Amino acid sequence: xxxxxxxxxxxxxxxxxxxxxEELPDNWxxxxxxxxxxxxxAQFSRHFCSRMAERGWLTQHWPSEYGGRDCEPWRHxxxxxxxxxxxxxRGSQYMNVNWIGPAIMNYGSEQQxxxxxxxxxxxxxxxxxxxxxxxxxxDLVALRTRAEKIDNQYVINGSKIWTSYCNHADFIFLxxxxxxxxxxxxxxxxxxxxxxxEGIEVREIPSVVGERYxxxxxxxxxxxxxxxLLGEANNGxxxxxxxxxxxxxxxxxxxxxxxxxxxxxxxxxERGMLEDPIVVDRLGEARALCExxxxxxxxxxxxxxxxxxxxxxxxxxxxLSTTCDNAIGRLALEIFGQESREYASFADTxxxxxxxxxxxxxxxxxxxxxxxxxxxxxPKE
Amino acid sequence: xxxxxxxxxxxxxxxxxxxxAQHAGATRTIELNGHxxxxxxxxxxxxxxxxxxxxxxxxxxxxxxxxxxxxIVEAVARAGxxxxxAAQMLVAPAVQEAAITGPITLxxxxxxxxxxxxxxxxxxxxxxxxxxxxVHVIPLTPEDLKPVRSSFGYPMGRLAKADRFxxxxxxxxxxxxxAALAMANWWRLSLAVEAVGTMDAALTHTVGYLKQRxxxxxxxxxxxxxxxxLSLCAIGxxxxxxxxxxxxxxxxxTEAVAAAAAFTLxxxxxxxxxxxxxxxxxxxxxxxxxxxWSMRLLALRQELGGVGGARRALVExxxxxxx
Ligand SMILES: Cc1cc2nc3c(=O)[nH]c(=O)nc-3n(C[C@H](O)[C@H](O)[C@H](O)COP(=O)(O)OP(=O)(O)OC[C@H]3O[C@@H](n4cnc5c(N)ncnc54)[C@H](O)[C@@H]3O)c2cc1C
Numbered sequence: 001x002x003x004x005x006x007x008x009x010x011x012x013x014x015x016x017x018x019x020x021x022e023e024l025p026d027n028w029x030x031x032x033x034x035x036x037x038x039x040x041x042a043q044f045s046r047h048f049c050s051r052m053a054e055r056g057w058l059t060q061h062w063p064s065e066y067g068g069r070d071c072e073p074w075r076h077x078x079x080x081x082x083x084x085x086x087x088x089x090r091g092s093q094y095m096n097v098n099w100i101g102p103a104i105m106n107y108g109s110e111q112q113x114x115x116x117x118x119x120x121x122x123x124x125x126x127x128x129x130x131x132x133x134x135x136x137x138x139d140l141v142a143l144r145t146r147a148e149k150i151d152n153q154y155v156i157n158g159s160k161i162w163t164s165y166c167n168h169a170d171f172i173f174l175x176x177x178x179x180x181x182x183x184x185x186x187x188x189x190x191x192x193x194x195x196x197x198e199g200i201e202v203r204e205i206p207s208v209v210g211e212r213y214x215x216x217x218x219x220x221x222x223x224x225x226x227x228x229l230l231g232e233a234n235n236g237x238x239x240x241x242x243x244x245x246x247x248x249x250x251x252x253x254x255x256x257x258x259x260x261x262x263x264x265x266x267x268x269x270e271r272g273m274l275e276d277p278i279v280v281d282r283l284g285e286a287r288a289l290c291e292x293x294x295x296x297x298x299x300x301x302x303x304x305x306x307x308x309x310x311x312x313x314x315x316x317x318x319x320l321s322t323t324c325d326n327a328i329g330r331l332a333l334e335i336f337g338q339e340s341r342e343y344a345s346f347a348d349t350x351x352x353x354x355x356x357x358x359x360x361x362x363x364x365x366x367x368x369x370x371x372x373x374x375x376x377x378x379p380k381e
Numbered sequence: 382x383x384x385x386x387x388x389x390x391x392x393x394x395x396x397x398x399x400x401x402a403q404h405a406g407a408t409r410t411i412e413l414n415g416h417x418x419x420x421x422x423x424x425x426x427x428x429x430x431x432x433x434x435x436x437x438x439x440x441x442x443x444x445x446x447x448x449x450x451x452x453i454v455e456a457v458a459r460a461g462x463x464x465x466x467a468a469q470m471l472v473a474p475a476v477q478e479a480a481i482t483g484p485i486t487l488x489x490x491x492x493x494x495x496x497x498x499x500x501x502x503x504x505x506x507x508x509x510x511x512x513x514x515x516v517h518v519i520p521l522t523p524e525d526l527k528p529v530r531s532s533f534g535y536p537m538g539r540l541a542k543a544d545r546f547x548x549x550x551x552x553x554x555x556x557x558x559x560a561a562l563a564m565a566n567w568w569r570l571s572l573a574v575e576a577v578g579t580m581d582a583a584l585t586h587t588v589g590y591l592k593q594r595x596x597x598x599x600x601x602x603x604x605x606x607x608x609x610x611l612s613l614c615a616i617g618x619x620x621x622x623x624x625x626x627x628x629x630x631x632x633x634x635t636e637a638v639a640a641a642a643a644f645t646l647x648x649x650x651x652x653x654x655x656x657x658x659x660x661x662x663x664x665x666x667x668x669x670x671x672x673x674w675s676m677r678l679l680a681l682r683q684e685l686g687g688v689g690g691a692r693r694a695l696v697e698x699x700x701x702x703x704x
Binding site for chain 1: 492495497498499529530531532533537595596597598604605606607650654657658661662664665666667668672676679680683684687689
């Protein structure tokens with residue numbers, strides 16, 4: 001056992017921090033207030049990610065044959081922490097480099113790799129994730145959007161919901177049912193569909209979380225060549241599981257929460273609130289939670305770095321990250337009290353960003369069920 | 382002891398519910414909130430129907446009829462009404478006998494200093510300031526107020542010109558120490574009353590949704606992991622409801638109010654968290670009614686020191702243990 005960062009890693013973190021200081025515009029705070037899906041942040045991500053790519057940092061954890069540097073997952077996690085800490089200037093492209101690219105490497109045809117990987121590794125492309133449907137949320141395998149194979153084409157009909165980032169996306173990583181007679185996880189396939197294909201329509205769903213958060217994507221006789229199929233037909237469930245095996249912790253939410261908490265503590269000090277033992281107690285509680293989430297996330301990265309198969313540790317880390325995020329969002333409200341009533345104030349923004357944590361990327365209860373069955377090996381209900 | 386509504390109370394709640402069914406409700410709240418508007422029409426209807434003055438009209442020698450007024454405020458909160466009825470019906474009659482022009486907005490000296498966004502602060506005609514020993518009743522003009530956009534479910538506004546409120550005695554009427562104690566207690570209790578109606582609606586909405594929402598081939602409400610937590614919320618709401626009613630019945634004595642508010646405002650947090658968590662992604666959308674109530678719960682927790690303030694007041698009232 002060893003809990004040190006290498007000298008190179010420490011230096012890398014410093015370099016990334018210095019890079020961020022240089023690259024983020026003066027109005028970054030304002031620009032990033034709607035999160036990675038916001039208009040300005042999405043636009044900026046194209047510029048920012050190409051700058052990262054120039055440094056060789058965007059996909060440094062990828063194999064060199066695909067434009068990476070064969071770095072350990074640890075190195076990539078440093079980038080993730082630093083990016084989330086400042087509000088994720090990579091926008092939605094964190095998904096590209098974390099799991100969409102790797103899924104294409106693993107399952108893609110040569111043609112797909114040649115089309116997509118260079119775009120991703122140079123920071124030129126935005127993706128979104130088309131999984132959830134109105135009737136398929138936690139129970140994702142109830143999905144019904146279908147793609148019918150007619151000659152050399154798929155004709156897609158159905159709809160996706162909650163799709164983050166799709167209003168700016170160039171491609172959608174789309175889960176569809178390709179075998180109409182199938183049910184549950186059999187008969188599902190992944191299609192890599194250009195968002196500008198005719199018949200795709202995006203509608204924003206207004207929310208209390210912020211602008212451009214949720215969307216519905218409608219597919220009406222959307223016709224695409226069969227070569228958009230990723231992997232084998234009807235094997236999509238395995239593709240997704242492979243792709244997302246570590247992605248529950250792909251967004252370094254605990255890192256963002258920790259930075260928010262540092263700012264909160266600073267503001268509390270400025271206001272003389274550190275005299276209040278209750279405020280001190282709550283800050284201490286929250287900081288401990290951040291650390292607990294971090295260490296569980298690190299355990300998962302360790303498993304990944306060793307090339308071991310994923311375990312329920314991912315769920316443990318995910319749930320604690322979520323708890324941490326929520327707790328700090330709420331603590332901000334408590335500390336700022338009525339001042340947080342103002343839209344886009346520090347507390348309001350952080351609270352809104354945190355409030356969906358327990359639902360996005362799979363609801364907490366589902367993670368807890370997995371912990372019960374896989375980690376505790378409890379019998380099913 | 383008798384936990385049932387008497388005939389008069391029943392008649393009052395039935396008639397206010399009838400009025401609200403017609404003139405309030407989540408759809409209307411969403412519409413008004415979208416434009417940062419106040420529900421003048423509902424305010425006027427409550428005035429005209431005599432609900433706004435019920436605490437005074439039914440007053441006895443023990444004081445204003447707080448319980449009857451509380452039942453109305455609870456109902457209005459349940460309906461998501463965009464009216465400042467808690468201040469009007471519960472706080473105003475306790476601080477002075479003469480009627481106070483509404484909408485009324487409430488603040489402390491600290492709130493005034495910052496100044497923080499106040500509920501109904503963009504539409505209020507009167508400001509009640511809770512001083513250390515006094516209450517200041519200050520008439521407001523539209524120039525005094527600036528609307529503030531907020532996530533928290535009420536139209537908010539801030540006092541525009543700080544210098545106008547520098548000398549409170551010059552700005553309005555000053556009422557003495559009895560008024561200050563009454564205002565503190567009734568304000569704190571009114572937050573709890575509003576929270577009860579609001580939690581009740583949020584929980585009812587969520588339970589309804591979870592009965593109908595199906596995943597994994599069954600209704601989500603059939604999972605025990607969900608049922609137990611909903612049951613805990615229900616326990617919290619019920620206890621809050623009766624604590625609040627009991628305190629209102631007794632005329633808002635400090636200790637009972639503090640206990641009711643401490644318990645209720647903590648439950649409000651639990652109800653916020655659980656109703657959102659259990660509703661899934663749809664719970665965050667504007668088209669799903671939950672936010673009408675859930676976001677308000679967080680705003681209610683912020684006034685008068687929130688849960689911490691209520692707990693400290695409780696300890697002080699019970700054991701005199703406050704530094
Ligand atoms: C901010 C945000 C961004 C998102 N982005 C995307 C995206 O880009 N692409 C995409 O495809 N999807 C996205 N989603 C959707 C997300 O994956 C789903 O919201 C999530 O899987 C939960 O589904 P649901 O919202 O339908 O909730 P439901 O499945 O309806 O669940 C409601 C509640 O019931 C609980 N529940 C469900 N099953 C059980 C059970 N067996 N036992 C106990 N409790 C249970 C849930 O935990 C939850 O609390 C996003 C969601 C959010 C909030």
